[in-house]
Amino acid sequence: MRILILYSGVFGIKVIQNLINPDSFCVSCGELCDHCRQARKSYAGLIVGIHEFPEDLPPFIEEPEQYLPSSLPECELVLAIGLHPDLLAALSTVVDKTGAKAVIVPVEDSRATPAGVVEQLRQNLEVKGVEFAAPKPFCALEKTGKGSLIDAFVDMGFGKPVLRIELNPNGKLFKAAGVLRDAPCGSTWFVAKKLGWKEVSDYKEIVSGAHHSYPCTASMDRDPQLGDTILHEAGYIIRGAVEEGMKEGIEKTRKEKQREEERKKSEEIER
Numbered sequence: 001m002r003i004l005i006l007y008s009g010v011f012g013i014k015v016i017q018n019l020i021n022p023d024s025f026c027v028s029c030g031e032l033c034d035h036c037r038q039a040r041k042s043y044a045g046l047i048v049g050i051h052e053f054p055e056d057l058p059p060f061i062e063e064p065e066q067y068l069p070s071s072l073p074e075c076e077l078v079l080a081i082g083l084h085p086d087l088l089a090a091l092s093t094v095v096d097k098t099g100a101k102a103v104i105v106p107v108e109d110s111r112a113t114p115a116g117v118v119e120q121l122r123q124n125l126e127v128k129g130v131e132f133a134a135p136k137p138f139c140a141l142e143k144t145g146k147g148s149l150i151d152a153f154v155d156m157g158f159g160k161p162v163l164r165i166e167l168n169p170n171g172k173l174f175k176a177a178g179v180l181r182d183a184p185c186g187s188t189w190f191v192a193k194k195l196g197w198k199e200v201s202d203y204k205e206i207v208s209g210a211h212h213s214y215p216c217t218a219s220m221d222r223d224p225q226l227g228d229t230i231l232h233e234a235g236y237i238i239r240g241a242v243e244e245g246m247k248e249g250i251e252k253t254r255k256e257k258q259r260e261e262e263r264k265k266s267e268e269i270e271r
Contacts, residue, residue: 001046001076001077001149001152001153001156002046002048002073002074002075002076002077003019003043003046003047003048003075003076003077003078003079004047004048004049004050004051004072004073004075004077004078004079004094004098004100005047005049005050005051005078005079005081006051006053006078006079006080006081006083006087006091006094007050007051007052007053007079007080007081007082007083008052008053008054008055008081008082008083008084009055009081009082010217011081011082011106011108011138011185011217012052012081012082014185014186014217015079015081015106015138015184015185016047016050017186018158018182018184018185018186019042019043019044019046019047019158020042020043020044020047021037021040021041021042021043021044022042023035023038025037025186026186026189026190028190028193028214029193036189036193037189040157040179040182040189041157043156048073048074048075049069049072049073049075051069053067053083053084053087057084057087060086061084061086061087064084064086064087064089064090065090065093067087067090068090068093068094072094072097072098073098074098074099075098075099075100076099076100076101076102076149077100077101077102077103077104077149077150077153078091078094078095078098078100078102078103078104079104079106080094080103080104080105081105081106081138082108082109082112082113083105083113084112085112085113085114085117088105088113088117088118088121089117089120089121091103091105091121091125092121092124092125092128095125095128095130096128100130101129101130101131101149102130102131102132102133102148102149102150102153103121103125103130103131103132103133104132104133104134104135104141104150104153105118105121105132105133105134106134106135106136106137106138106141106184107134107135107136107137107138107230108136108137108138108217108218108219108230109218109219109221109230110136110219110221110223110224110225110230111219111221112219113134115224115225118134121134122134131144131148131149131150133150135159136223136225136226136230136233137218137230137231137233137234137237138159138183138184138185139159139160139161139183139184139185139187139188139234139237139238140159140160140233140234140237141153141154141158141159141160141184142154142159142160143155143159154181157179157180157181157182158181158182158183158184159181159183159184160181160183160237160241161179161181161182161183161188161191161237161238161241162179162180162181162241162244162245163177163178163179163180163188163192163241163242163244163245164177164178164179164180164245164248164249165177165178165195165242165245165246165248165249166249166252167200167246167249167250167252167253169253169256169257171200171250171253172199172200172201173197173198173199173200174195174196174197174198174200174203175196175197176196177191177192177193177195177196177242177245178192179192183234183237183238185214185216185217186214187210187211187214187216187238188238188241190210190214191207191210191211191214191238191242193210194206194207194209194210195207195210195242200246203239203242203243203246204239207235207238207239207242208235208239211234211235211238211239212235216231216234216235218230218231218233218234219231
């Protein structure tokens with residue numbers, strides 16, 4: 001897959017760094033870092049172009065095409081992150097020039113990425129037969145189930161978080177947490193790290209604290225479609241991912257305990 005990234009702002013930088021996965025990206029653990037992300041694959045080779053737009057653009061842009069790069073590489077997927085609303089309207093031109101077959105526009109701030117603009121873009125791209133997703137927030141991105149390029153991006157390990165959680169034998173402590181699918185900003189690794197050897201009963205506070213201190217950069221303004229802030233929605237998503245992982249971890253612990261009891265019974269019978 002060939003990916004073109006058009007972005008503006010800090011969040012875009014985080015997504016790019018998470019895709020590339022350089023050693024210097026995650027510094028959350030400081031001197032206690034055990035380089036857990038080293039096993040994570042880098043997708044730098046899939047990125048065919050990166051273009052940063054300034055954040056101090058005029059409030060209204062009459063001819064957004066004039067702000068586009070003079071040369072754009074051929075690509076399959078466009079990630080448009082934190083762009084000025086008028087630049088979003090120019091993505092149709094970007095698709096024409098690059099031959100892109102899919103576009104993802106994450107919504108981290110509904111004022112910066114208005115729902116009306118997103119819907120108009122969706123309609124324009126669907127006419128062209130281009131896949132489109134506007135997850136709100138980016139960590140809400142899920143597979144379409146259609147075997148699409150967007151599905152392929154999620155399969156790379158980016159979108160709605162999925163965790164593998166192991167509990168200690170009595171089920172009261174988190175033994176370990178592994179990341180199967182990461183939030184595009186990279187926060188899932190940090191949350192997973194903070195769970196290690198903590199009390200299971202404290203998981204809500206642990207997840208909330210880790211999510212905020214990473215930090216999540218989604219908007220704290222109330223989103224009319226969500227009926228809540230996008231930052232809170234992101235928090236609910238990672239908490240839900242941890243809860244799902246806990247369910248599987250509890251079931252795994254139960255089965256292991258059952259097997260151990262059956263083994264002991266078998267040994268007693270043999271005696």
